[in-house]
Amino acid sequence: xxxxxxxxxxxxxxxxxxxxxxxxxxxxxxxxxxxxxxxxxxxxxxxxxxxxxxxxxxxxxxxxxxxxxxxxxxxxxxxxxxxxxxxxxxxxxxxxxxxxxxxxxxxxxxxxxxxxxxxxxxxxxxxxxxxxxxxxxxxxxxxxxxxxxxxxxxxxxxxxxxxxxxxxxxxxxxxxxxxxxxxxxxxxxxxxxxxxxxxxxxxxxxxxxxxxxxxxxxxxxxxxxxxxxxxxxxxxxxxxxxxxxxxxxxxxxxxxxxxxxxxxxxxxxxxxxxxxxxxxxxxxxxxxxxxxxxxxxxxxxxxxxxxxxxxxxxxxxxxxxxxxxxxxxxxxxxxxxxxxxxxxxxxxxxxxxxxxxxxxxxxxxxxxxxxxxxxxxxxxxxxxx
Ligand code: 7PJ
Numbered sequence: 001x002x003x004x005x006x007x008x009x010x011x012x013x014x015x016x017x018x019x020x021x022x023x024x025x026x027x028x029x030x031x032x033x034x035x036x037x038x039x040x041x042x043x044x045x046x047x048x049x050x051x052x053x054x055x056x057x058x059x060x061x062x063x064x065x066x067x068x069x070x071x072x073x074x075x076x077x078x079x080x081x082x083x084x085x086x087x088x089x090x091x092x093x094x095x096x097x098x099x100x101x102x103x104x105x106x107x108x109x110x111x112x113x114x115x116x117x118x119x120x121x122x123x124x125x126x127x128x129x130x131x132x133x134x135x136x137x138x139x140x141x142x143x144x145x146x147x148x149x150x151x152x153x154x155x156x157x158x159x160x161x162x163x164x165x166x167x168x169x170x171x172x173x174x175x176x177x178x179x180x181x182x183x184x185x186x187x188x189x190x191x192x193x194x195x196x197x198x199x200x201x202x203x204x205x206x207x208x209x210x211x212x213x214x215x216x217x218x219x220x221x222x223x224x225x226x227x228x229x230x231x232x233x234x235x236x237x238x239x240x241x242x243x244x245x246x247x248x249x250x251x252x253x254x255x256x257x258x259x260x261x262x263x264x265x266x267x268x269x270x271x272x273x274x275x276x277x278x279x280x281x282x283x284x285x286x287x288x289x290x291x292x293x294x295x296x297x298x299x300x301x302x303x304x305x306x307x308x309x310x311x312x313x314x315x316x317x318x319x320x321x322x323x324x325x326x327x328x329x330x331x332x333x334x335x336x337x338x339x340x341x342x343x344x345x346x347x348x349x350x351x352x353x354x355x356x357x358x359x360x361x362x363x364x365x366x367x368x369x370x371x372x373x374x375x376x377x378x379x380x381x382x383x384x385x
Contacts, residue, residue, distance in 0.1 A: 003041050005039060005097045007038065010034055016034055023072075041073045041075065048071060060077045096320070101314060109322060110287070120356075120383060126364060130165060130166065136366065143187055147187065151195060154197050157369065157372030159197070164184075166203065172252070177207050180208050181208055181211055184201060191216070200220070209238070219242065219292075220242050220243070221245075222244065244277045245295075247296045254299055255300065258305075260302060292362065298326075303332050314358045323362075348367060349370050353374055
């Protein structure tokens with residue numbers, strides 16, 4: 001089906017009223033939108049028609065309209081109890097969407113180095129082996145220092161180590177393939193041969209991806225969303241898992257002229273992009289369960305877009321993939337707390353907790369120790385100690 005379906009969770013009446021206006025629902029009581037289960041489906045008219053038909057079985061009210069530039073349905077399920085008998089039925093796209101939204105299942109991700117399994121949010125610790133990354137550039141450029149940092153992150157609670165050899169901050173100098181290979185491959189080899197932790201490699205270059213997996217990496221983290229067809233091929237061939245991230249524009253210029261109207265509904269637009277990238281990857285032979293999705297906080301987004309993506313993070317689970325959130329030390333946090341990058345730990349932990357509570361499977365962070373401690377408490381509260 002060429003649709004994107006998601007449970008919609010409104011923050012307040014104003015936000016719900018916005019959707020009411022675009023679906024011409026003058027008679028629908030606001031309380032139903034705020035307290036019922038609201039599903040937004042967008043896409044091809046024929047698929048929407050089939051969904052509208054199927055939703056009759058669920059005692060739903062269905063309204064058609066437009067949303068974020070697409071044909072859309074708003075499906076309102078006023079009573080959750082009408083669903084109780086239907087929840088195990090995985091074949092209905094609507095039920096699958098509700099299940100993905102609400103139920104925390106075990107995360108299972110096959111990678112190039114075995115299967116990653118987790119019952120709660122995982123921590124991906126950032127290791128930049130660059131001379132110029134924005135918050136810790138130069139610190140771990142030296143291989144011994146990088147290895148020592150990887151070791152300490154594992155002790156502090158990192159479940160995955162993400163190694164990056166190219167800075168993606170706006171205006172950073174591009175790095176040649178040879179240079180990136182020489183920064184990344186030796187450290188991947190060293191970590192994979194002596195630490196028991198899955199390694200992810202933050203790269204946009206297929207040559208680096210292939211060499212990194214050969215050296216022991218499990219996951220390719222491509223901020224360009226598998227934009228290069230050869231990168232899709234590299235992921236398919238190597239059996240690596242892939243983080244597919246949304247970015248608007250290219251790193252050097254992505255923050256130029258981003259405004260509120262860059263997106264209609266930022267969550268909808270990001271989900272459509274990710275939906276299409278998943279299809280491209282699947283067509284090239286990358287199995288769906290190997291794909292992790294990421295809205296790409298800070299990559300061509302305004303301050304408000306970043307906050308909205310974090311607040312509505314759970315909606316993205318309706319694509320059926322584990323969600324990764326990278327908020328750590330980013331500018332939108334600096335904007336709120338007024339601190340330089342390496343003094344944004346508290347703000348970053350706050351964002352990571354919101355992501356975890358909102359269903360993120362992986363949080364990508366610099367401050368592993370503090371995040372692990374905070375997540376330990378959140379997990380005990382939300383899932384039991
Ligand atoms: C992200 C990333 C992110 C993923 C960077 C920084 C900039 N990869 N690589 N998600 N950010 N998947 O760490 O601030 O948000 S580099």
